[in-house]
Amino acid sequence: MNTGRSIRSEKVSVELYNTRKVLEAILSSIDEGIHVIDMNGLTIFYNAVAASHDGMEVSEVLGRPLLEAFPSLTRHSSTLLNVVKTGKPIAFKEQSYVNLHGKKIETMNSTLPIYVEGQLIGAVEIAKDISKLRVMSEHLLDLKSTLTKQKKKILDHNGAKYNFDDILTDNPQFRTVIEQGKKAASSSSSVLVFGESGVGKELFVQSIHNASARKKGPFIAQNCAALPETLLESLLFGTAKGSYTGAIDRQGLFELADEGTLFLDELQSMPIELQSKLLRVLEDGLVRRIGGTKSISVDVRVVAAMNIHPEEALKKNKLRADLFYRLNVMSYKLPPLKDRKEDLLKLSCHFISLYNGMLGKNVKGLKPSVKTAFLAHHWPGNVRELKHTIEYMMNVTEGTILTENELPVFFNGYSGTDNISALVPLREALKKTEEDLIRRALAQTNGNVLQASKILDIPRQTLQYKIKKSNIGG
Numbered sequence: 001m002n003t004g005r006s007i008r009s010e011k012v013s014v015e016l017y018n019t020r021k022v023l024e025a026i027l028s029s030i031d032e033g034i035h036v037i038d039m040n041g042l043t044i045f046y047n048a049v050a051a052s053h054d055g056m057e058v059s060e061v062l063g064r065p066l067l068e069a070f071p072s073l074t075r076h077s078s079t080l081l082n083v084v085k086t087g088k089p090i091a092f093k094e095q096s097y098v099n100l101h102g103k104k105i106e107t108m109n110s111t112l113p114i115y116v117e118g119q120l121i122g123a124v125e126i127a128k129d130i131s132k133l134r135v136m137s138e139h140l141l142d143l144k145s146t147l148t149k150q151k152k153k154i155l156d157h158n159g160a161k162y163n164f165d166d167i168l169t170d171n172p173q174f175r176t177v178i179e180q181g182k183k184a185a186s187s188s189s190s191v192l193v194f195g196e197s198g199v200g201k202e203l204f205v206q207s208i209h210n211a212s213a214r215k216k217g218p219f220i221a222q223n224c225a226a227l228p229e230t231l232l233e234s235l236l237f238g239t240a241k242g243s244y245t246g247a248i249d250r251q252g253l254f255e256l257a258d259e260g261t262l263f264l265d266e267l268q269s270m271p272i273e274l275q276s277k278l279l280r281v282l283e284d285g286l287v288r289r290i291g292g293t294k295s296i297s298v299d300v301r302v303v304a305a306m307n308i309h310p311e312e313a314l315k316k317n318k319l320r321a322d323l324f325y326r327l328n329v330m331s332y333k334l335p336p337l338k339d340r341k342e343d344l345l346k347l348s349c350h351f352i353s354l355y356n357g358m359l360g361k362n363v364k365g366l367k368p369s370v371k372t373a374f375l376a377h378h379w380p381g382n383v384r385e386l387k388h389t390i391e392y393m394m395n396v397t398e399g400t401i402l403t404e405n406e407l408p409v410f411f412n413g414y415s416g417t418d419n420i421s422a423l424v425p426l427r428e429a430l431k432k433t434e435e436d437l438i439r440r441a442l443a444q445t446n447g448n449v450l451q452a453s454k455i456l457d458i459p460r461q462t463l464q465y466k467i468k469k470s471n472i473g474g
Contacts, residue, residue: 033047033050033127034046043061068100089111093110094107111125167207181204196307202263217259238287259299261300338379344375449467
């Protein structure tokens, strides 16, 4: 009987050992930093990605009290220890600390309590290293600050290169919007521009700036979807010395755009809390740096853009109603390319001419069947998609007329019949189609991997793996 119990005990131990090994293997393969502590604050799991983020070796943290490995943290400042104490999760919390070797680390953490059968046994933290992102954003601010100072010496450079004459259209609706935009140039009121991705919102906004009395002032653009909330906030409003570890007095984009235009793209991606601070600046023209105590007066025209309709953004709580009413004084909807069929051939000729110069080619135009295919296509990526389609065709063509043979695989506007002998193996066709779809999504989002992954409806990590595997953009 004892022998039977012993065998069962050994079997259970083996199963538990195997389960733990499987879990450790899974957690180690994830490309996020993962740190787990028990109720005593001892590290019981710490993967290589977390070690890389923290500038440590796994052996320096695993099995040790958290505060020994990271002496700059306290029971109050540590997100892991806070969750162990309260049993409540902490989402997207920025944390700055110094590791055992004196290196400053900045991460964005989500920390969750671990319950087993209703009992709290520890906490797990998933961390993203934002140290490099922080440094990059600060360098960007410094660079923009330098350029802003230099623009006083170089008056013809303000960051905006397009004018209304650069907008090519024969579409009556779009021409009306352009005429309205020219009137907006004579005003200092805030402007809201909306339309699908790739319709030319920034071109339109730059044109307003260059036709306005602010044309000699700076034009600064910032995509609100490109940065986490805390970094976006410090980038917009600047920082005061001591507002976080290593922070110095630094101007934000509002100050850098003084006497000019600040263009905020994808406004609906700006967190609601941050939108309230933006509204205050629009109302009183005063900016307070992060961690600062004094308000700074700025003379900035704010132009915002969205790639969804404002009504949809309001319904989905992606846009504050009061901010919308403040911006909606002057709002413009740019029509999608599918509603501008008369512009397709004009724009195609423009892009062919552009890439003839860039690639040293002498392409004369499009084959009639390609013109028909273009007119039948819905162009979900709008002018940007058309531009990249022409770019692809110009790169692969060896003739002087672009034909259906040069159309990208993903292009579904061509209804011609293919010769059965031209069929390729399914695996090869699927691979090429996948790569083309990824390139198209990246082109539509200006290289933003997170946004592209949402369009393709796959995890960001999966998309990053596929990009690396296929050397897309490499």
